[in-house]
Structures are given as C-alpha cells and as structure tokens.
Amino acid sequence: MNKKFVSALLCATMVTGSLVGCGTSSASKKASADEKKEKPVVTNFGDKNGTKLDLWTFVGQHADFYGKMVDKWNEKNPDRKISLKATTYPFADMHTKLTMTLQSKKGAPDICDVEVGQYPNVVKGQDEWLYSLDDAMKPYKDTMVKSRLDIYAGENGKHYGAPFHIGATVMYYNMEQLEKYGITQADVDAVKTWDDYEKLGKRYVQARGEKGKFFTSVDTGGTDWLTIAMSEYGEDWTGGNKKNAKPNVKLKSVKKMLELQQKLLKEKVAQVSTDGQVDTDGGIADIGNNTIVSFPKALWFMSRFKDKLGADSGKDQTGKWYIGKCPVFEEGQKCSVGIGGTGTVVTQQSKEKKLAADFLCFAKMSEDGEKMIWNDLGFDVCNTALWDACNSDQDNFYNKFFRNKPYEVLNQIKDDIGKVSITKNTPAINDQINTTTLNDVLEKGKNVGEALDEAQSTIESEAE
Structure with missing residues (x-):
C-alpha cells in the first residue's frame, strides 16, 4: 500500500474525536491505542424484506441518522424498500479497509462515508471505483451550496460524494465569562x-488576572487556523486543485497566522490546546472549565456542545455562548471557510448502485434529510432553501442553546465562505504540518520561515 496513504491514516487515528489532523501529545497517542481496541458495531435498519444494502461509517451518530432516513425512504417508496446493514468502524480501520477493497475490486460496501481529508485517496479511482451521483442529486442540486458539492467532485467533473454540511467556520465566544470582566457583545461584534481579536484577548486576560486562564487556544494537532488564513488570502497549499500543481506550504497566509499564534502564546492570550486541539476530550474540558473563552471552529462543532457540554454534562454551557464572525487579516477578505466534512460515496461494486445513490441523495439532500441533519446532528445544512425554516424552529436545541441563532450568523456570512481545495497531496501535507511543523512552531518556538522551509522540503519529496 502507498506509504503516504498509510502515514496519513496513522496520523488520523491519533485524534479520533475530531477526525482531522494529528497530534503528538501523550493523550493523542493514548487515543490511538484505545481506538485499536474498538470493535465494529453492526446495526440493522429498515424493512428486513427490502433490498439489502451495506453501509460503512466511522461515526455512530451517522449510522443512527441513516437508519432514521431508511424508515423515511421506505415510507415514501413502498416499491423500493431497503434493508440497511450499517457497520461503524474505527476511523482509520474503515478508511484503510475501504481503499483496499476498492483497489482489489472486492469486498466494498454499497455506500460508505469518507472523511474529507481521506477523500482524495478514494476519488482518484473515479468511475473505476465509484458511482457518479450526478443523476441522483438532480432533484436537489439547485438548492445546494455548489462549493460544498464541488469538494467531492473528481478531476473529470463528476460528483461522487454527498456532503453532510457546509462546515462554515465561525468564532465561538463565552459571553457569560467575558461579561464578568467588562466585555460586552458590542465589544465582540x-x-x-x-x-x-488580539487586543480583546489581552484585555480579557489582564482583567481576569488569573494564572492558567486564557482567551483562546492554538492547535498543534489540527490546521483549522491555517485554513481560515488561507481562505482569507485566497491561497491554497495544494495548488488550488489545478492539474499537476505542486503543493506549497510557504504561503503568506500560513506564515502570518503562525506568527500571530506565536505572539498570542507569548502574550499569554492563548495556550496550546490540551491534547493538541480543541476538539478532543481535553480541549472540550478546557471549554467547560472556562480555561478558554473563545475559539474558531466550524458550525458543526455545535454538536459537541450538545453531546458534551449540555444540561447532562455536569458543565452545562446553555445560554453562555455567542457565535460571531471570524476575524480577518485585512478588511474585505472572506471571513469564513468550509472545514471538515464527510463525502458519502456509492461504490461500483454495489449490485444496486442506482437504488443506493437515490437513497443516499435523498438522505443527505432532501428536505426530510436536511432537517434531520440539522435537528439530530447539529450541522449547517447545504440546502439553502431550508435555512429560514431551520432558523425559525423554536424547539431546536441549538436555537435555544446559543445566545444568537446559528442560521442568523450563517446568513450574514454566506457570501464570505471561502473554499480550500482537497487534493491527492492533502493527506501528506496534513501529516507533515500536524506531526512536525505545528509542534516545532507553537511548542518549541521555532522560526516560522525555517519551519515552513523544512516542511516544504519534506512534502516535495513525498508529493505525487
């Protein structure tokens, strides 16, 4: 198997909670070891007499979602009923198994979730490995956010993956804590x-004056901050998905963000994220303990508040948090970017490719599916026709949990959501940045220019 592919998968196992990037902390390594002990979980849904379809995923909540959507599909399509066997694997196990079955042309499921960072390893097979979803998505395509659909397209322009969400990046603020130290919503806005942002952070830290309490945290095991910066400058370290483009991490945007992060650390405005990034058990504990009161993350992070910081968590954050726009380096730049995601595919090995594709697009793009994605998973849906309905739902957990409604923010930034391409070289780039560069710069204080030079040299030697 490809050395770079194996390396990227090993990297991905180390932060199982977020499914992005990789850290080198002891806690992250423990997560990797714990994941190896996990066993696949098999759940059957739908009509046992229906057409049998196998689905693989790496998130248990996704399996439950598909199960609910099978019931809705069977109700609306009595002549095309489905019996769905959903298997939830550990993250790296599933992606390794999928790629091996695609390469060997044997043993692949009908439908499979693929995390966006691993998608280039799968879509490179295009029609040989995957079944195009273009026909199945036609009833919904006009209302979907095009840039999100295009992330899961092949070089031939066909769409092979169906998205769960936009993943628009925002800034989360703990207004309850900020207000204790004289900072108002108007100050945040x-x-x-x-x-x-730096000035507000210094104001908070100085007003609080408490050791071990910070305004924000910076990640050594994830590239979200860097992705935001690249989007703001319209740069892309994968070459912008242009044919034969060479990867380049020595970008103005990346250098500026890393230097800013070093400054925030030096000023004690920021700490290095516990366990390498905010989307880990340690990182989420920092949120619940008020160790940090602000951080940038995609809107899908709202689900973490529900699952781990809700009323039953012992650290209930209900009503404390406000969602704002991300800052920019220069006014007029795009203030958001789509981060993370899962592109669900139908494999060519399926004996029921059309049924699988029709069901998949119904599940992830129809009105029924998008409402379920919002209410159950807390994702910012790609079907823009439903945004007003999502925003006006008074019973929705997320509309009640935050001080402002998520879709009000999404409507404000909808024209300022940038795109950073995912290509065949993305896994190798993320591997180098997450395992070496971020630690060198943020933990060891290495000169940013030197660290990026070294990263560039390593990546060029491994690029395809």
Missing part, C-alpha cells in the same frame, strides 16, 4: 481583524 466590533472585532473585525485579528489585531482586534
């Missing part, structure tokens, strides 16, 4: 640039 006045933050336009990263300079503004």
Whole structure:
C-alpha cells in the first residue's frame, strides 16, 4: 500500500474525536491505542424484506441518522424498500479497509462515508471505483451550496460524494465569562481583524488576572487556523486543485497566522490546546472549565456542545455562548471557510448502485434529510432553501442553546465562505504540518520561515 496513504491514516487515528489532523501529545497517542481496541458495531435498519444494502461509517451518530432516513425512504417508496446493514468502524480501520477493497475490486460496501481529508485517496479511482451521483442529486442540486458539492467532485467533473454540511467556520465566544470582566457583545461584534481579536484577548486576560486562564487556544494537532488564513488570502497549499500543481506550504497566509499564534502564546492570550486541539476530550474540558473563552471552529462543532457540554454534562454551557464572525487579516477578505466534512460515496461494486445513490441523495439532500441533519446532528445544512425554516424552529436545541441563532450568523456570512481545495497531496501535507511543523512552531518556538522551509522540503519529496 502507498506509504503516504498509510502515514496519513496513522496520523488520523491519533485524534479520533475530531477526525482531522494529528497530534503528538501523550493523550493523542493514548487515543490511538484505545481506538485499536474498538470493535465494529453492526446495526440493522429498515424493512428486513427490502433490498439489502451495506453501509460503512466511522461515526455512530451517522449510522443512527441513516437508519432514521431508511424508515423515511421506505415510507415514501413502498416499491423500493431497503434493508440497511450499517457497520461503524474505527476511523482509520474503515478508511484503510475501504481503499483496499476498492483497489482489489472486492469486498466494498454499497455506500460508505469518507472523511474529507481521506477523500482524495478514494476519488482518484473515479468511475473505476465509484458511482457518479450526478443523476441522483438532480432533484436537489439547485438548492445546494455548489462549493460544498464541488469538494467531492473528481478531476473529470463528476460528483461522487454527498456532503453532510457546509462546515462554515465561525468564532465561538463565552459571553457569560467575558461579561464578568467588562466585555460586552458590542465589544465582540466590533472585532473585525485579528489585531482586534488580539487586543480583546489581552484585555480579557489582564482583567481576569488569573494564572492558567486564557482567551483562546492554538492547535498543534489540527490546521483549522491555517485554513481560515488561507481562505482569507485566497491561497491554497495544494495548488488550488489545478492539474499537476505542486503543493506549497510557504504561503503568506500560513506564515502570518503562525506568527500571530506565536505572539498570542507569548502574550499569554492563548495556550496550546490540551491534547493538541480543541476538539478532543481535553480541549472540550478546557471549554467547560472556562480555561478558554473563545475559539474558531466550524458550525458543526455545535454538536459537541450538545453531546458534551449540555444540561447532562455536569458543565452545562446553555445560554453562555455567542457565535460571531471570524476575524480577518485585512478588511474585505472572506471571513469564513468550509472545514471538515464527510463525502458519502456509492461504490461500483454495489449490485444496486442506482437504488443506493437515490437513497443516499435523498438522505443527505432532501428536505426530510436536511432537517434531520440539522435537528439530530447539529450541522449547517447545504440546502439553502431550508435555512429560514431551520432558523425559525423554536424547539431546536441549538436555537435555544446559543445566545444568537446559528442560521442568523450563517446568513450574514454566506457570501464570505471561502473554499480550500482537497487534493491527492492533502493527506501528506496534513501529516507533515500536524506531526512536525505545528509542534516545532507553537511548542518549541521555532522560526516560522525555517519551519515552513523544512516542511516544504519534506512534502516535495513525498508529493505525487
């Protein structure tokens, strides 16, 4: 198997909670070891007399979602009923198994979730490995966010993956804590640039004056901050998905963000994220303990508040948090970017490719499916026709949990959501940045230019 592919998969196992990036902390390594002990979980849904379809996923909540959507599908399509066997694997196990079955042309499921960072390893097979979803998505395509659909397209322009969400990046603020130290919502809304953000952070830390309490945290096991910066400058370290483009991490945007993060650390405005990034048990504990009161993350992170910081968590954050726009380096830049995601595919090995594709697009793009994605998973849906309905749902957990409604923010930034391409070289780039560069720069204080030079040299030697 491809050395770079194996390396990227090993990297991905180390932060199982977030499914992005990789850290080198002892806690992250423990997560890797614990994941190896996990066994696949098999759940059957639908009509046992229906057409049998196998689905693989790496998230238990996704399996439950598909199960609910099978029931809705069977109700609406009595002549095409489905019996769905959903298997939930550990993250790396599933992606390794999928790629091996696609390469060997034997043993692949009908339908499979693929995390966006691993998608290039799968879509490179295009029609040989995957079944195009273009016909199945036609009833929904006009209302879907095009840039999100295009992330899961092959070089031939066909769409092979169905998205769960936009993944629009925002800034989360703990207003209850900020208000204790004289910072108002108006102060937060006045933050336009990263300079503004730094000044607000210094104001908070100085007003609080408590050791071990910070404004934010920076990740050594994830590239979200860097992705935001690249989107703001319209840069892309994978070459912008252009044919034969060479990867380049020595970008103005990346250098500026890393230097800003070093400054935030030096000023004690930020800490290095516990366990390498905010989307880990340690990182989420920092949120619940008020160790940090602000951080950038995609809107899908709302589900973490529900699952781990809700009323039953012992650290209930209900009503404390406010969602704002991300700062920019220069006014007029795009203030958001789509981060993370799962592109679900139908394999060519399926004996029921059309049925599988029709069901998949119904599940992830129809009105029924998108409402379920919002209510159950807390994702910002790609079907823009449903945004007003999502925003006006008074019973929705997320509309009640935050001080402002998520879709009000999404409507404000909808024209400012940038795109950073995912290509065949993305796994190798993320591997180098997450395992070496971020630690060198943020933990060891290495010169940013030197660290990026070294990263570039390593990535060029491994690029396809």
